């Protein structure tokens with residue numbers, strides 16, 4: 001008789017695991033969809049257009065790389 005309880009418990013555990021996995025996948029998909037929103041931003045130093053997720057934002061300005069960020073900061077002050 002004990003084995004039926006073990007089986008039920010195992011099924012329940014697997015079910016809970018699958019539900020959590022599904023929820024997690026859905027939220028991952030949302031994050032991916034957000035980061036792939038093809039918004040392009042222009043670097044304020046060289047005007048190269050780069051995806052928003054790769055851009056470096058500082059004080060409402062956009063930089064394509066750390067080098068241009070430093071250049072921008074140097075010119076700003």
Ligand SMILES: [Zn+2]
Nearest residue numbers: 043046064068
């Ligand atoms: Zn640049």
